[in-house]
Amino acid sequence: MSADTDVEALRRQGRIVVVGASLAGLRAAETLREKGFTGSLTMIGDEPYEPYDRPPLSKQALLGRARPEDTALPRRRDIDAEWRLGVAAEGLDRDARQVRLANGDTVPYDRLLITTGTRARPWFHPEEAALDGVFVLRTRDDCARLHRKLTGGVSRVLVIGAGFTGSEVASVCRELGLEVTVVERGPAPLVGALGGVIGAVADRLQRKKGVDLRCGISVTALEGDDVGRLRRAHLSDGSAVDVEVAIVSLGAMRNTEWLAGSGVAAGARGIACDAGCRAFDVNGIVTDDIYAAGDVARSPHPLFDYQFLALEHWGNAVEQAEIAAHNMICSSPERRPHLWLPMFWSSQFGVNIKSVGVPSLGDQLVVTQGTLAEDRFVAVYGYRGRVIAAAAFDGAKWMGFYEQQIAAGAPFPPEYGTVDRRTGTLQAVDPGFPDPHLPTHGPTVTLTGHSPSERRVEFVPSHA
Amino acid sequence: MRLVVDLNRCQGFAQCVFLAPDVFALHGDEALLFSPRFDEAHRDRVEKAAAACPVQAILVDYSDEPTKGVEPHVG
Ligand SMILES: Cc1cc2nc3c(=O)[nH]c(=O)nc-3n(C[C@H](O)[C@H](O)[C@H](O)COP(=O)(O)OP(=O)(O)OC[C@H]3O[C@@H](n4cnc5c(N)ncnc54)[C@H](O)[C@@H]3O)c2cc1C
Ligand code: SF4
Numbered sequence: 001m002s003a004d005t006d007v008e009a010l011r012r013q014g015r016i017v018v019v020g021a022s023l024a025g026l027r028a029a030e031t032l033r034e035k036g037f038t039g040s041l042t043m044i045g046d047e048p049y050e051p052y053d054r055p056p057l058s059k060q061a062l063l064g065r066a067r068p069e070d071t072a073l074p075r076r077r078d079i080d081a082e083w084r085l086g087v088a089a090e091g092l093d094r095d096a097r098q099v100r101l102a103n104g105d106t107v108p109y110d111r112l113l114i115t116t117g118t119r120a121r122p123w124f125h126p127e128e129a130a131l132d133g134v135f136v137l138r139t140r141d142d143c144a145r146l147h148r149k150l151t152g153g154v155s156r157v158l159v160i161g162a163g164f165t166g167s168e169v170a171s172v173c174r175e176l177g178l179e180v181t182v183v184e185r186g187p188a189p190l191v192g193a194l195g196g197v198i199g200a201v202a203d204r205l206q207r208k209k210g211v212d213l214r215c216g217i218s219v220t221a222l223e224g225d226d227v228g229r230l231r232r233a234h235l236s237d238g239s240a241v242d243v244e245v246a247i248v249s250l251g252a253m254r255n256t257e258w259l260a261g262s263g264v265a266a267g268a269r270g271i272a273c274d275a276g277c278r279a280f281d282v283n284g285i286v287t288d289d290i291y292a293a294g295d296v297a298r299s300p301h302p303l304f305d306y307q308f309l310a311l312e313h314w315g316n317a318v319e320q321a322e323i324a325a326h327n328m329i330c331s332s333p334e335r336r337p338h339l340w341l342p343m344f345w346s347s348q349f350g351v352n353i354k355s356v357g358v359p360s361l362g363d364q365l366v367v368t369q370g371t372l373a374e375d376r377f378v379a380v381y382g383y384r385g386r387v388i389a390a391a392a393f394d395g396a397k398w399m400g401f402y403e404q405q406i407a408a409g410a411p412f413p414p415e416y417g418t419v420d421r422r423t424g425t426l427q428a429v430d431p432g433f434p435d436p437h438l439p440t441h442g443p444t445v446t447l448t449g450h451s452p453s454e455r456r457v458e459f460v461p462s463h464a
Numbered sequence: 465m466r467l468v469v470d471l472n473r474c475q476g477f478a479q480c481v482f483l484a485p486d487v488f489a490l491h492g493d494e495a496l497l498f499s500p501r502f503d504e505a506h507r508d509r510v511e512k513a514a515a516a517c518p519v520q521a522i523l524v525d526y527s528d529e530p531t532k533g534v535e536p537h538v539g
Contacts (some may be wrong), residue, residue: 049479050534053468053500055471056500059497060497060499065489065497065499066498066499066500067501067503070468070499070500070501071500071501072500072501073468074466074467074523074524074525075465075525075527076523076525083534115495147477162512175498205489215501289530314471314472318470341474344472345471347470347491347492347495347496347497349492350493350495351492351493351494352476352493352494352496353493354472357485376493394492394493394494394495396474396475396476396494397475397476399472399475400475409477456518
């Protein structure tokens with residue numbers, strides 16, 4: 001049988017299994033059907049819900065303007081799938097081509113798509129993490145619980161970590177009229193994602209809105225009372241804050257543990273795959289039947305020196321899922337690469353924050369529209385003389401333009417004067433990123449390759 | 465009935481806010497909040513809003529049934 005007849009048979013009567021029934025999984029399933037896949041489709045998800053949208057969970061749903069249970073995603077079409085919800089995939093047998101579920105069932109596949117995403121990084125001390133009043137925010141249930149708590153008569157809230165999620169939660173707390181203390185280890189909020197220069201703007205914004213923001217320190221311990229309720233947080237500067245609620249916003253961990261021993265190149269940084277979303281095996285050989293998309297995947301991008309990009313972005317989950325679905329049921333010449341430009345939004349303290357490209361790669365920064373002092377601006381990041389990213393506070397209309405500049409590798413600093421002609425010359429400054437080896441938090445962009453000049457592991461190949 | 469806005473695309477033109485103020489709202493100058501679920505009473509207005517969005521960022525699903533075949537706790 002030729003490869004092409006294989007693809008035809010697969011499209012008609014193949015078995016496709018999607019593990020991770022959320023945004024990426026749903027969009028991939030819809031794309032498969034749109035492209036004429038008529039075989040069997042199984043959606044496996046450990047949450048008991050059909051796919052729902054997460055961004056509102058730290059915004060309108062937490063605020064009470066929408067109910068967390070109402071965030072189920074609209075469907076583009078009927079996908080005619082068998083849903084296995086409320087049960088986790090626990091193992092993968094590549095030889096037998098089957099997924100093993102927590103209840104002992106096995107599900108066979110011809111093509112497997114992995115979209116198991118990430119989960120919130122828990123508080124490092126398990127006993128303290130179990131105190132009543134300590135929360136993380138990732139799921140619908142997390143949001144419902146936290147909203148109930150925040151509107152149930154608490155007075156002071158602690159947010160641990162001022163990445164995007166932490167800052168959004170702090171913003172909601174202020175809007176609900178709660179006193180909120182934010183403790184951030186870095187020098188400013190959002191510093192890992194956007195750098196210290198923009199971080200300083202976020203810092204000012206939070207304080208202006210009444211947040212008790214404490215940067216450059218960390219929470220060292222959470223203390224409960226004798227019935228296990230959170231009472232106090234101890235900080236590295238020796239001080240303590242009395243709190244009834246703490247929201248741990250220390251970033252996310254990729255859900256790859258279930259793939260241990262499967263031979264797929266999956267680890268703490270995600271599942272390594274090629275630009276066509278095909279997962280690598282542990283030897284760096286591309287598999288042809290296992291694909292990955294969304295928060296759990298990382299893949300090389302030519303615009304960023306072929307470093308592996310790992311993204312925790314809504315838009316990436318959608319785009320990568322569509323590419324993965326397309327490639328899963330195509331012959332090789334028809335496959336397409338996922339070369340999406342990272343794009344991200346956040347809204348906090350009444351400001352619409354957007355970024356495009358990879359800010360953290362930037363070695364220089366200029367403000368091209370507005371001014372930092374007004375909290376309304378567009379900042380452009382340069383990397384070795386070309387435009388690599390842009391970030392805007394209330395400047396969404398400009399993002400399309402900078403997207404094109406980045407894609408075209410436009411020279412940095414930009415050759416035009418500031419677009420709104422406020423200043424005559426563009427002054428490039430250091431964007432102020434902390435040491436990239438320090439962990440950051442909040443949905444952001446990470447380059448997960450490392451420089452070949454660094455020697456990190458000893459490599460011991462095994463011989464057959 | 466459900467909807468989602470691709471907020472990467474949305475540029476805060478507020479067309480939707482103008483046409484369906486019960487479903488869409490601006491938060492500050494340009495951050496958009498929306499109700500992911502709406503009922504029949506708002507259908508016409510949401511339809512108009514989705515059509516009027518200059519960047520076509522609004523995805524609407526007018527059906528109200530749970531996704532076919534979805535049964536929680538199937539296990
Ligand atoms: C509070 C919050 C706010 C956000 N705000 C923004 C924003 O403003 N802008 C933006 O661009 N992005 C935002 N994001 C990020 C965005 O939601 C994610 O990028 C997106 O959800 C990724 O989709 P995914 O399908 O790849 O993964 P996920 O949505 O994480 O879904 C993975 C699914 O797989 C399930 N799963 C995991 N392991 C297993 C297993 N072994 N077996 C079966 N199922 C499993 C999980 O339970 C989950 O349901 C936010 C995320 C959160 C949590
Ligand atoms: S009309 Fe479209 S672009 Fe304008 S605010 Fe609504 S969703 Fe955004």
